[in-house]
Amino acid sequence: MKDSERPIGIFDSGLGGLTVFKAVRRLMPSENIIYFGDTARVPYGTKSKNAVISFSKEIAALLSARGVKLLIVACNTASSLALEEVRKVSKAPVIGVIEPGARAAAAATVNKRILVAGTTATVLSGAYGRALKKLDPGLLVREKACPLFVPLVEEGWCGKKITELVAAEYLAPFKKQRFDTMILGCTHYPLLKKVIGRVLGRGVRLVDSAEAAAFEARAALVSRDLLNPGYGGKIRFIASDAPEKFRILARRLLGIKTGRVEVKRF
Amino acid sequence: MKDSERPIGIFDSGLGGLTVFKAVRRLMPSENIIYFGDTARVPYGTKSKNAVISFSKEIAALLSARGVKLLIVACNTASSLALEEVRKVSKAPVIGVIEPGARAAAAATVNKRILVAGTTATVLSGAYGRALKKLDPGLLVREKACPLFVPLVEEGWCGKKITELVAAEYLAPFKKQRFDTMILGCTHYPLLKKVIGRVLGRGVRLVDSAEAAAFEARAALVSRDLLNPGYGGKIRFIASDAPEKFRILARRLLGIKTGRVEVKRF
Numbered sequence: 001m002k003d004s005e006r007p008i009g010i011f012d013s014g015l016g017g018l019t020v021f022k023a024v025r026r027l028m029p030s031e032n033i034i035y036f037g038d039t040a041r042v043p044y045g046t047k048s049k050n051a052v053i054s055f056s057k058e059i060a061a062l063l064s065a066r067g068v069k070l071l072i073v074a075c076n077t078a079s080s081l082a083l084e085e086v087r088k089v090s091k092a093p094v095i096g097v098i099e100p101g102a103r104a105a106a107a108a109t110v111n112k113r114i115l116v117a118g119t120t121a122t123v124l125s126g127a128y129g130r131a132l133k134k135l136d137p138g139l140l141v142r143e144k145a146c147p148l149f150v151p152l153v154e155e156g157w158c159g160k161k162i163t164e165l166v167a168a169e170y171l172a173p174f175k176k177q178r179f180d181t182m183i184l185g186c187t188h189y190p191l192l193k194k195v196i197g198r199v200l201g202r203g204v205r206l207v208d209s210a211e212a213a214a215f216e217a218r219a220a221l222v223s224r225d226l227l228n229p230g231y232g233g234k235i236r237f238i239a240s241d242a243p244e245k246f247r248i249l250a251r252r253l254l255g256i257k258t259g260r261v262e263v264k265r266f
Numbered sequence: 267m268k269d270s271e272r273p274i275g276i277f278d279s280g281l282g283g284l285t286v287f288k289a290v291r292r293l294m295p296s297e298n299i300i301y302f303g304d305t306a307r308v309p310y311g312t313k314s315k316n317a318v319i320s321f322s323k324e325i326a327a328l329l330s331a332r333g334v335k336l337l338i339v340a341c342n343t344a345s346s347l348a349l350e351e352v353r354k355v356s357k358a359p360v361i362g363v364i365e366p367g368a369r370a371a372a373a374a375t376v377n378k379r380i381l382v383a384g385t386t387a388t389v390l391s392g393a394y395g396r397a398l399k400k401l402d403p404g405l406l407v408r409e410k411a412c413p414l415f416v417p418l419v420e421e422g423w424c425g426k427k428i429t430e431l432v433a434a435e436y437l438a439p440f441k442k443q444r445f446d447t448m449i450l451g452c453t454h455y456p457l458l459k460k461v462i463g464r465v466l467g468r469g470v471r472l473v474d475s476a477e478a479a480a481f482e483a484r485a486a487l488v489s490r491d492l493l494n495p496g497y498g499g500k501i502r503f504i505a506s507d508a509p510e511k512f513r514i515l516a517r518r519l520l521g522i523k524t525g526r527v528e529v530k531r532f
Contacts, residue, residue, distance in 0.1 A: 041307050048507050050531075157414075160435075162428065162435060165428050166428055241313050245314070
């Protein structure tokens with residue numbers, strides 16, 4: 001197998017990273033992709049740094065052993081807490097979602113006021129704030145943990161009034177502070193774009209790291225001459241638990257037909 | 267050490283089982299207790315049967331090695347899916363929360379109509395329905411999964427209007443069916459008694475398995491002559507992740523002073 005034909009590895013704590021999968025697939029339809037969802041230990045966003053590092057290294061080693069040419073850490077929590085550690089065990093170059101998301105937000109803001117919503121672990125890590133300040137020390141950044149967003153999405157309640165009330169509880173206090181840009185700092189949150197938009201109003205641009213990460217991935221492949229020139233890449237899904245539920249939710253929440261989902265228990 | 271001085275082991279997927287811990291401690295203050303919370307892999311309620319069995323056996327083996335004289339599976343999901351498998355690896359007798367809860371509900375109902383609320387995994391297992399029908403085939407039983415209750419409790423939103431709206435979304439459709447008894451079939455749910463009571467109305471008795479399980483545990487010790495006759499039992503807490511967070515939440519949600527929480531990673 002030519003190096004360019006080796007798959008891109010994408011991993012996430014569960015299903016949320018499929019938003020990154022979709023963006024990568026749309027941008028680079030010729031690429032072979034292996035997606036790993038750690039459904040046995042999901043969620044990561046409420047766990048400790050030690051746990052997230054240990055889980056992430058385990059998965060990076062597994063995807064390395066499967067010969068991936070690029071590893072995308074699609075999970076914001078793992079990108080925030082474990083990126084350096086993952087780089088140590090991965091043979092392939094590693095891309096997280098924080099820096100691409102931060103760059104997209106810094107490019108989008110006009111008044112230099114950026115709000116970041118994420119899991120408890122992501123917000124506590126301060127990773128988005130650091131990445132944004134590095135790009136532009138003049139940015140005003142506030143970060144807000146929204147731990148109920150993931151279970152609401154997984155319950156399939158994205159369009160319900162209750163979900164809008166939860167979003168208002170978390171985000172309405174920030175309305176006065178005139179943020180013009182918000183980072184959806186968790187892969188599940190793009191599914192809540194509509195309700196979040198209704199709470200914050202039209203003036204706020206919602207930035208989703210998935211697309212930005214896909215562009216960064218393509219740039220990384222181009223610069224290493226690893227882009228697959230073929231036609232129609234193959235996709236493959238692995239979950240650490242409940243592969244059938246993964247298949248059903250992938251279809252219901254994101255419209256992705258996974259085919260058979262392989263199970264790999266730790 | 268005399269056999270009666272050996273500790274009671276209690277395990278749960280996380281913090282919820284502390285409601286059982288409290289009931290045991292209240293009923294048997296002389297007992298030494300080891301509590302294990304699997305905070306690295308919480309929640310269990312959304313995971314597969316295979317995963318819940320594998321996690322539960324691992325913890326049962328650990329508590330067996332620590333010499334427990336009785337093992338209480340405080341987690342409803344683990345009690346529903348893994349009790350038989352846990353019995354195979356435990357040296358001590360094993361008590362779950364399903365049968366005690368079912369007995370308490372069967373004794374409480376007058377019109378023989380019982381509603382069970384639980385995690386997705388508990389409800390899919392049908393364990394409460396089976397236990398109730400075994401006690402009285404004439405009971406009418408309905409089971410309802412309420413997956414957002416656990417994250418709402420862990421967010422500390424037990425008293426909020428939003429939580430009442432979520433409870434209404436799940437439970438209001440059952441109001442017409444004249445249930446006079448509901449089983450709180452997850453250890454977190456007793457913390458939502460007030461909002462659930464407001465949704466279902468005063469006519470519905472809410473049965474919490476924790477107290478029933480504590481009585482069953484005492485009966486099991488008495489029948490084996492293992493009750494600790496001493497004064498003031500010692501308590502000890504172990505978590506598989508984030509021991510400091512465990513300590514803080516145990517205090518905030520349940521008023522329990524854990525002291526130092528030991529960490530045991532898998």
